[in-house]
Amino acid sequence: MAIRTALVGALLLAACSSDPRTSPTIIPTSPTPAGPASNVLVVTYTTGFRHSSIPTAEMTIESLGRASGLFTVTFCRTGDDVRRQLSPAALTSFDAVVFANTTGNLGIPDLRAFLDWIAAGHGFAGMHSASDTYHDEPSYLEVLGNEFLTHGDQATVDAFVENADHPAVSSLGSRLRIFDEIYKFTRSNRASVTMLLSLDRQPADGLPEAGQSADLPLAWAKSHGQGRVFYTALGHREDVWENPLYQQHVLGGIRWILKR
Numbered sequence: 001m002a003i004r005t006a007l008v009g010a011l012l013l014a015a016c017s018s019d020p021r022t023s024p025t026i027i028p029t030s031p032t033p034a035g036p037a038s039n040v041l042v043v044t045y046t047t048g049f050r051h052s053s054i055p056t057a058e059m060t061i062e063s064l065g066r067a068s069g070l071f072t073v074t075f076c077r078t079g080d081d082v083r084r085q086l087s088p089a090a091l092t093s094f095d096a097v098v099f100a101n102t103t104g105n106l107g108i109p110d111l112r113a114f115l116d117w118i119a120a121g122h123g124f125a126g127m128h129s130a131s132d133t134y135h136d137e138p139s140y141l142e143v144l145g146n147e148f149l150t151h152g153d154q155a156t157v158d159a160f161v162e163n164a165d166h167p168a169v170s171s172l173g174s175r176l177r178i179f180d181e182i183y184k185f186t187r188s189n190r191a192s193v194t195m196l197l198s199l200d201r202q203p204a205d206g207l208p209e210a211g212q213s214a215d216l217p218l219a220w221a222k223s224h225g226q227g228r229v230f231y232t233a234l235g236h237r238e239d240v241w242e243n244p245l246y247q248q249h250v251l252g253g254i255r256w257i258l259k260r
Helices: 002-016 054-068 079-085 111-119 128-132 138-144 238-242 244-257
Strands: 038-043 071-076 096-100 123-127 148-151 155-161 175-180 183-185 194-201 213-224 227-232
Touching (some): 054 071, 054 238, 096 128, 096 244, 111 138, 123 138, 123 244, 128 183, 128 227, 155 213, 175 244, 183 213, 213 244, 227 244
Parallel strands (some): 038 071, 038 096, 123 227
Antiparallel strands (some): 155 175, 194 213, 213 227
């Protein structure tokens, strides 16, 4: 009870901070899950732009798994790792795959087999530039739920929390105020996903449409066959990954795709 009380207090403090960039680094915990920890493959290989936040993302995801007892992590960091660990045979060892700020064509040996593996009942999560990955593969983008188009300057936004009972956003309150690089996507996907975070106007990012009314997706969940997919567009910056509210967002999304 004392641990839970302390966690709630830390989250409230972060939520009320006037500048989310100064949020303390707190790895949130959760009740010890029943059963053994799930096996999660975290892919951070890039063939396009490489985010400086990737090492922080790796440490955060690994710490979330350890602190929650929910999952253990294997990292996939190189092209050789991709060819070896994302092969159909190797995927049988994992319960879920996370694309953490991946970019470009990763060279998965059999992309169709990977997407079929998700559909067979496994989990897939993508953070930030997972939507800037495989622009040349419509089947991947359909499974993910959308495709990155562009972004302006980094900006502070107040994201609306939708479907507040979903574990990826249930701890965030009614809005999430955060400073990050805000993605624009190629299309509206509201009709094909469960929207979790959205904006009702264009961010103040220096682009011509800044401040105009809009319906912009930021995070969503969806099914793919018997599998589950979670995506959040947030996660460009190191301090976003260190923000306890974002950590709860990521942990809840991974918990959901693992069906735990």
